[in-house]
Amino acid sequence: MRVIVGFMVLFGVVLLFLMSRFNFSDTVNSILLSLIVGIVVFIFVSGLTYSSLSNRSDKLNNTESKIKKRKKKANLVGLIFMVVFMVVFFNFYLHIKTMLGNDLLVSLNIEEENFVIKNGEEVNIEITAKVLTNPFCKANCSLTLRDLSNDELIYEDNIFIKVSSPLSKEYKISSAWEQSGQKLYKVTLNCNNIEDRFCYSYSPSPALRTRIISVDHDLNEIQELIKNNLKNNIKDMNTEVYIIDNNLGDFNFDKPYLNLSDLRENSIIINNSLSSIKENMSSLSSLYLSQDYFKLGTDVYNLNQEIVKLNSSFNELNSSYFGNISLYNLVLANLSIMHQEIIYLEDYNFSEYSLELAKSFINDFNSFISIMEDKNSASFKLEKFNELSLKKENLSFVLQDELINNISRENKLNISIYEINLPKFNIEYKNYTLDFVLGEPSPICCLHNECYDCIDDASLNYPIIFVHGHSFNEKISPELSMDSFGGMAGQLEKDGGYLDAGYFYRSQYDEGSKGYLGRVNSTIVVEATYYIDTVVTDDGSFMLTSKWESIDTYASRLNDIVSNVKYITGKDKVIIVAHSMGGLVTRKYIQLYGEDSLEKIVLIGIPNHGVDGFVLNYCAVFGADLECSEMNKSSEFILNLNSVPLPDIPIYNLVGVGCFWEGSDGDGIVKSSSAYLDGAENIYVNGTCNLVDFFHVRMVHPSLHPEIYNIVKEKIEIKEVYTSVA
Structure with a gap:
């Protein structure tokens, strides 16, 4: 009996020494404390039982063999009490630890939380999780990975985590984005203790841990090429529209001496088309800056077809406008030459026949000057000038014939030839250039199905x-x-x-x-x-x-x-x-x-x-x-x-x-x-x-x-x- 008690005392002292010198885990500490309590109970109960049996043996004067049996019974009783008290103390210890804050603690760690990738690439999310709880507890956990840009659940795992078995998971996130910008992902670990014989829980709600992962997306090489091509297309289209718009604004359809009403009507139609195209052009810039390259590509193609038609209509109008002005200037120049050629007729001697022809021609000439001063078309002026030119040629032929045949010419014209005071229209071809600058798109950030330029405020x-x-x-x-x-x-x-x-x-x-x-x-x-x-x-x-x-x-x-x-x-x-x-x-x-x-x-x-x-x-x-x-x-x-x-x-x-x-x-x-x-x-x-x-x-x-x-x-x-x- 003394040997057993001595061994138990020595064993308890060793356990206390080990606990004081080394930092054991909660599991080991709880077991060691229970053993020490059990040893104390064993020594106390077996000693008390042995003392009681010894007193009885002295009174009954029992044989030595019976005393040995009673000693064994005392040790057995002590051992039973030791086991019972170890279990009771172990339960009590776990209850107290739980009440003092060691219920369920969850740790969630992510190796890297900020990534930069090109669209089409993948990133690996390495997640480790562990629980700190009663060593005999097992946590029932839900691990989720959610895309916060659209609130889509990407992964969900229901797992059991024990103190001795930390969780290690790896998830892949792939990028199917067509834009550059940032997407946020949320990792959530939600755990509950599963109550069991030695597992207690006082938490009114689950243990929850969250981590935010940021993934910055950049355009890949193909997307970057498409983006740059679209940018160049937008620049070229804006330049072409700018040139048409400015040239159209330079047209003056209220010029004196010319009727350009037909061209004005055409310009109104062209200007309406131009306004519609300009409005759509601004949407192209918005699409580019918002990185909607797919819709931008479609709109660029469709709008470019409209610009081709617009350019054709404008070129036709431009040709007609400057053609009318050039024709007017040409008629005016020829009229001035004709005036110089016929001014001598005021002092010329005519026959009676040629005098009538000359009077008719001069009257037509003076009338044509009025036609030139009237607001009519350049083609009409040309037509009338051609008629006047024929009359001039006829008069010149008659005068030449009279001169050759020495026909008597004693009559004066007595009609003044009008001076020409009409202006020539200047034709200016302006070369318009546009220094068009289209800024780079801001990164796009999306959260809960709403996208916008990433905030930098x-x-x-x-x-x-x-x-x-x-x-x-x-x-x-x-x-x-x-x-x-x-x-x-x-x-x-x-x-x-x-x-x-x-x-x-x-x-x-x-x-x-x-x-x-x-x-x-x-x-x-x-x-x-x-x-x-x-x-x-x-x-x-x-x-x-x-x-x-x-x-x-x-x-x-x-x-x-x-x-x-x-x-x-x-x-x-x-x-x-x-x-x-x-x-x-x-x-x-x-x-x-x-x-x-x-x-x-x-x-x-x-x-x-x-x-x-x-x-x-x-x-x-x-x-x-x-x-x-x-x-x-x-x-x-x-x-x-x-x-x-x-x-x-x-x-x-x-x-x-x-x-x-x-x-x-x-x-x-x-x-x-x-x-x-x-x-x-x-x-x-x-x-x-x-x-x-x-x-x-x-x-x-x-x-x-x-x-x-x-x-x-x-x-x-x-x-x-x-x-x-x-």
Whole structure:
């Protein structure tokens, strides 16, 4: 008996030594603790049983063989109690661990979240997921990959994940786009614990993790060639239309001495066609800039056919217009020559016969000058001039004949030949050139079936950063702290206008990541934690959990978070929504780094003037001592924080009331007198407390307090509208 007890004691000491020297997993620790409890129970029960049997054997004066049998029974009883207590303790331990925050924690990681590809190529999305839960639990998870541009579900897998079996998946995303731009994809992991004999769950809702993947699409070589050809076609067509338009505008159909009414009618018809083509030409530029190359190709072909017809009609009009002017000038020039040739007739001697012919010709000549001055067609003028020329030739023949035959010529004309004072029309052929510039299309971004030019505006859609409060249990993962705002972030996305980008970890991004989450017309929402520090080395960046630092240190980490959220969204400011101690971290951040990067802040249940009483006394039971000491209402930190004026930005401070303790009203954790912040817009919200079910914790859950969610949403809204152009 003593040997067995001694062995058990030694075995228990060894187990305690191993647990103190090595960091075992939760599974191993729970088993070792159960063994130690079982050993203690075995020693106690077997010792008690052995003592009882020894007393009975002394009274009954039993034989040695019977005593040995009773010792075996004592060991057996001790062993049975040991096993029973091990099982009971193991169950109790798992229950307590679950209640203290080790229920179900899900981690979702993606190797790379920002890709640049050419259309037609594929990218591989490497996803790893693991769960942190009761070692005897198995999580039933749904893993989905959704195209946010059209809300199409690309992949969906239902899988079971155990603590010892992390998930590793690889998905392919192919690009069938005809444009250049950005598409966002959302990976969602939704897990529930499957309750079993040793598996317990107290989570009211599934554990949810999301990650946003950005894929920038560039045109491939063939698409780039088609695009450039279309661009050149548009340029040539615009130039041709420009030349026709300007030449048509140079035509003057109200010229004196010429009737161009027929040409005017033709020009009106051509101008109507030109107006229609010009209107369609502007749509070509819009199609090009919106990267609708398929429709653009069809419209370019159809419109080019119309331009060919227009050009033919214009050339015909142009030829007729300048032909009429040239013909008028030709008739005028010949008339001037004729005038010079006949001016001598005023002093010439005629026979009676030739005198009558000369008078008739001169009268016709003078009449033709009137015809030239009248507004009629150039062809009519030419016709009449030709008739006049025949008469002149006939008169010249008669005069020549009289001269040869010495016919008596003693008669004077006594008729004046009119002077020609008609102007010649100048013909100017202008060479119009067009320096047509068609800008390059902006990248196209699509979200929820709406497409537009990717946004490049640092002041539009400021991102929202949710900052959690004090961790009740410093032993649990920081991700559980970020879970507090998961419901609010998800509800904002459901309501529209917001995109939940999930948890925010990183503090270093490459140049290609600049602004990649700020191009869509939606406000990015992230849940951040100041409990994780990132160490950057030559081998990469490493995340370290650190939950026992000062609030000043947390404020420094928040500064990194703000800077990096601004970087990946391309915005110059952010909006912070903070809960509990997160509000103190936010205020300290402003005190240390200023408010230039903040548009506004929303504070929920903040101990602006510290905590006291039972909250302070029990704060450090599970939480970090330093955090709790700094939140003491008499601490130097609180006094210093409230000694500085508030920043000149909107501050909305939600104060919880309805729970009464220690003679004060509040949210069960923070007294209303402590939450009130002079200089902020204080908004009182009502709730109730029930034992350890504090209103303070429930304030950030939209399903439990939708009225608080509505207030937060109202305060973070920025009334700006971005108009779709695609």
